[in-house]
Amino acid sequence: AQKVTQAQTEISVVEKEDVTLDCVYETRDTTYYLFWYKQPPSGELVFLIRRNSFDEQNEISGRYSWNFQKSTSSFNFTITASQVVDSAVYFCALRPNTNAGKSTFGDGTTLTVKP
Amino acid sequence: GAVVSQHPSRVICKSGTSVKIECRSLDFQATTMFWYRQFPKKSLMLMATSNEGSKATYEQGVEKDKFLINHASLTLSTLTVTSAHPEDSSFYICSARDPSVFGQGTRLTVV
Numbered sequence: 001a002q003k004v005t006q007a008q009t010e011i012s013v014v015e016k017e018d019v020t021l022d023c024v025y026e027t028r029d030t031t032y033y034l035f036w037y038k039q040p041p042s043g044e045l046v047f048l049i050r051r052n053s054f055d056e057q058n059e060i061s062g063r064y065s066w067n068f069q070k071s072t073s074s075f076n077f078t079i080t081a082s083q084v085v086d087s088a089v090y091f092c093a094l095r096p097n098t099n100a101g102k103s104t105f106g107d108g109t110t111l112t113v114k115p
Numbered sequence: 116g117a118v119v120s121q122h123p124s125r126v127i128c129k130s131g132t133s134v135k136i137e138c139r140s141l142d143f144q145a146t147t148m149f150w151y152r153q154f155p156k157k158s159l160m161l162m163a164t165s166n167e168g169s170k171a172t173y174e175q176g177v178e179k180d181k182f183l184i185n186h187a188s189l190t191l192s193t194l195t196v197t198s199a200h201p202e203d204s205s206f207y208i209c210s211a212r213d214p215s216v217f218g219q220g221t222r223l224t225v226v
Contacts (some may be wrong), residue, residue, distance in 0.1 A: 035215070043206060045217040052149075091158065103149070107158045 002027045004094050006106035007102045013082055014114050015035045021109045023092030031097040034075045036066065039108070040088040051075065051096070117143050119211050121218025128199055136194045136221045138209035144189035145211035150182075153206040153220075165192040165209075174217055199225040 003026040151159040171184035183195040206219040
């Protein structure tokens with residue numbers, strides 16, 4: 001069975017602050033993918049990143065960075081110098097690396113960035 | 116990049132009627148598509164996996180006769196909510212390819 005836990009239900013920060021969204025997962029699969037998505041108020045899901053379980057290198061994309069720690073089953077997401085436009089619900093997801101792999105989503109973290 | 120187009124984005128229908136939601140892959144072929152449902156302030160719940168040319172695979176607890184899925188071509192999957200009731204009101208979203216690519220979602224309101 002798979003499980004994704006995003007313990008932070010809501011986070012509120014002031015613009016320009018750094019913020020880290022936590023994601024902890026459980027899986028029995030040896031290979032899998034981890035994802036982060038952004039869902040702004042308009043509702044569409046925006047793909048942010050996919051990480052293969054074999055690749056534990058951290059990744060940085062502009063103000064976004066991801067810290068994958070296989071030893072602690074965590075895949076945390078940090079936004080540096082947050083902006084109001086970052087306000088959204090962020091979902092972490094896990095998918096086993098099989099043809100029939102189904103994705104499991106966390107409950108999401110609502111991030112509010114105040115000006 | 117790959118794009119999935121979902122229509123309509125919003126629909127309001129009367130109780131007892133059926134509503135069809137389309138999900139199209141615009142620049143790639145998708146033998147498999149996924150349909151999710153999202154309740155307000157909740158996570159995405161996988162409803163079914165749509166397979167081109169064969170029957171959809173439904174998740175436990177999802178009524179097959181209520182939520183009809185058809186994947187008639189490599190670029191189109193449809194979800195039909197039959198005999199809709201107010202409790203079917205929700206945000207429905209499809210995805211393809213991993214799911215790295217999501218449609219825009221459909222907000223269904225049954226009155």
